[in-house]
Amino acid sequence: MLLRRLFFLALILLCDRASAQISPSIPAEVRKAMEQLAKEPFRAHMAFLAADLLEGRGTGTRGQELAARYVAAQFEVLGLTPAGTAGTFYQRVPLREVTVVPERCSVTLTENGNRVNLKWGEDFIAPGSAVREDTEVEAPVVFVGYGVTTPDGSYDDYAGVDAKGKIVAYLSGAPPSLPGELRAHVGAFREKMRRAVAHGAVGNIVLRPPQQDAILPWARSVIGMRFPSMRWLGPDSRPSDTFAEMRGGAALSTAASERVFQHASKSWEQVLSDAAGSKPQSFDLPIKAKIQVVSRHRETDSPNVVAVLPGSDPSLKSEYVVYSAHTDHLGIGPPINGDSIYNGAADDASGVAALLVLAKAFKSLPHPPARSILFLATTAEEKGLLGADYFAEFPTVPRKSLVADLNMDGASVFYTFDEVVALGGPSSSLNGVIERDATLLGLKLIPDPQPEQLGFVRNDEYSFVRRGVPAVLLGEGLHARDPKVDSKKLSDDYVRLHYHAPSDDMSQHFDFDASVQFMQMNFLVGYDVAQAPERPTWNRNDFFGKTFGHE
Known part of the structure; x- marks a missing residue:
């Protein structure tokens, strides 16, 4: 009976799709x-x-x-x-x-004295701050491409632009010409924030290219923002990976991102084309933004x-x-x-x-x-x-x-x-x-x-x-x-x-x-x-x- 069971077990292992590819050169005990x-x-x-x-x-x-x-x-x-x-x-x-309170969050864009109030969920979403429950920033906006600078400086979206005291607007992602792991590193939100702070920025706006909607619909991103965010606390009770210098930030939908460039020196289509070609780009936008983000904190x-x-x-x-x-x-x-x-x-x-x-x-x-x-x-x-x-x-x-x-x-x-x-x-x-x-x-x-x-x-x-x-x-x-x-x-x-x-x-x-x-x-x-x-x-x-x- 035991021999019969062992025979059928061996037969099953031989026929199994995943097991059939194992090389006999792997040690028997392994x-x-x-x-x-x-x-x-x-x-x-x-x-x-x-x-x-x-x-x-x-x-x-x-x-x-x-x-x-x-x-x-x-x-x-x-x-x-x-x-x-x-x-x-x-x-x-x-x-x-950190639980954001959407009804108390706002983004206002001002151009030539004309104010446009964006709508939560339709035009923008905003992560809560782990440093302040109520945070606000108002400043001119400068576009900085992907917001990326490579360690060797061969690619630099901040070249020739002054971001001090301004809100930086940048595309999600990173230059496609960069090697995969490096591209992922410099494209990470943490690294982009670190770079923005190093240039004196006080806020950030994340712009959404159209291809991102094909991967994950905007509506799902809106739902995701309703879940609380978190930071781990060190022995000094300070939250990890936070940038107190940044007074507020928001992410725009693709349609709202495009409107930002309506009267800019470069069109949205040109911006996307240069981004796809891994061309560094930066310039002042003819707008000022006011961002307020309110959230609740709990330990x-x-x-x-x-x-x-x-x-x-x-x-x-x-x-x-x-x-x-x-x-x-x-x-x-x-x-x-x-x-x-x-x-x-x-x-x-x-x-x-x-x-x-x-x-x-x-x-x-x-x-x-x-x-x-x-x-x-x-x-x-x-x-x-x-x-x-x-x-x-x-x-x-x-x-x-x-x-x-x-x-x-x-x-x-x-x-x-x-x-x-x-x-x-x-x-x-x-x-x-x-x-x-x-x-x-x-x-x-x-x-x-x-x-x-x-x-x-x-x-x-x-x-x-x-x-x-x-x-x-x-x-x-x-x-x-x-x-x-x-x-x-x-x-x-x-x-x-x-x-x-x-x-x-x-x-x-x-x-x-x-x-x-x-x-x-x-x-x-x-x-x-x-x-x-x-x-x-x-x-x-x-x-x-x-x-x-x-x-």
């Missing part, structure tokens, strides 16, 4: 552990975390706390070592919640969940390879089609499910890897990567002991694939490991096919990069293994229809064979990094290595 990377436990974890019972896992809510406790319980069942604070699995992150906290599988090598076990995924989503919000629970199934119940299944696979190894594996379920990713950023700033293990982060934000759930994308990979020696392991799994490593979405800085791995730790986010390319599957359409439809919407739930059509591929890739890369004699290094002259590296 292949055996990878059998734990199955779709049934993945789906079960994902379904629980995405259930209505958890009410969308909003940061600081009961639902997100339940998700964190679920993860901690799973870690405890596996026998992992608590690695939070005070001997627990938890690292609580102190937060300031709260929310847990990261941290566990460790101790390494087996006496000299390397004090170093850690991190796997991360975020437990939070948006919670309960404005209803869409009668549903107000933003379940976050793909984003990121799927990533946390992968984290838990990977933890079980690592635990099943007869000998743990040489380095320790740290499993990190972060909070407040949707609020600006806050949980990961707090952990990276105040790690529960020595920061220099963190050798790499493999972040899992959105496991592959829609189609099986034959190409892998590694956001952040090209910056470090991790890329070589990823390329080799992709080949062992019958996959091909390709460059980011959508660099315009600035994905590298929008996920938790970026918090580790900013502290000098090489980090990647692995995901599928846009080429499905099944030629009948239009993978680009599936990807675009998810963002357009389900991303940050209540419909990101378990009723979507998922292909969990893709999830197995995703887990196999992440497991193998992390295992090989943990086993390597040397820790990952930044590539020579890489921007992130030079800017953030320890050396």
Whole structure:
């Protein structure tokens, strides 16, 4: 009877679409552990975390706390070592919640003495300030292209313009001619604000190009602004990544953005054309803007969940390879089609499910890897990567002991694939490991096919990069293994229809064979990094290595 069961098990593994590509050159004990990377436990974890019972896992809510406790319980069942604070699995992150009050916010544009009051939701939205509950700015407006300056100065939207005491207006995104990771870095909101403050600006207006509406409709951005924003609080109770010099800011719809250039020295069409051609541009606009933003503040906290599988090598076990995924989503919000629970199934119940299944696979190894594996379920990713950023700033293990982060934000759930994308990979020696392991799994490593979405800085791995730790986010390319599957359409439809919407739930059509591929890739890369004699290094002259590296 036992032999018959083993025969059928072997037959199933041979026939499984995801398992069939595993190379026999992978060590037998590793292949055996990878059998734990199955779709049934993945789906079960994902379904629980995405259930209505958890009410969308909003940061600081009961639902997100339940998700964190679920993860901690799973870690405890596996026998992992608590690695939070005070001997627990938890690292609580102190937060300031900022809830904007739309009816008290206003944007007024004045041109040649004519005042135009913009309408919330139709023309503009505005994030609340984490520094002031009621903030206001009135100043002339200067257009500064993308609002970007590269570190070497070869591209500079501020060249030849005086922004001191003015409101800077800039396009979302970054010059398309820049390399992907650098483009993502300089296009990040934080970096644009830092650059604006360095030039003496006192406020900002984000302009929306038409192509952004095709990716995420403006109406969804308006809904998103109704959710509270947050900042983590340091030991001095000051909010992180805030710029007190900026007295107010707003984001305009595409139509309102175009009206700003109605009597400017350059038309909206010319501005967009030069932006697409990566031409630096800046000039004064013939308008003055007055922006008032009112919000309510509340102090709260929310847990990261941290566990460790101790390494087996006496000299390397004090170093850690991190796997991360975020437990939070948006919670309960404005209803869409009668549903107000933003379940976050793909984003990121799927990533946390992968984290838990990977933890079980690592635990099943007869000998743990040489380095320790740290499993990190972060909070407040949707609020600006806050949980990961707090952990990276105040790690529960020595920061220099963190050798790499493999972040899992959105496991592959829609189609099986034959190409892998590694956001952040090209910056470090991790890329070589990823390329080799992709080949062992019958996959091909390709460059980011959508660099315009600035994905590298929008996920938790970026918090580790900013502290000098090489980090990647692995995901599928846009080429499905099944030629009948239009993978680009599936990807675009998810963002357009389900991303940050209540419909990101378990009723979507998922292909969990893709999830197995995703887990196999992440497991193998992390295992090989943990086993390597040397820790990952930044590539020579890489921007992130030079800017953030320890050396």
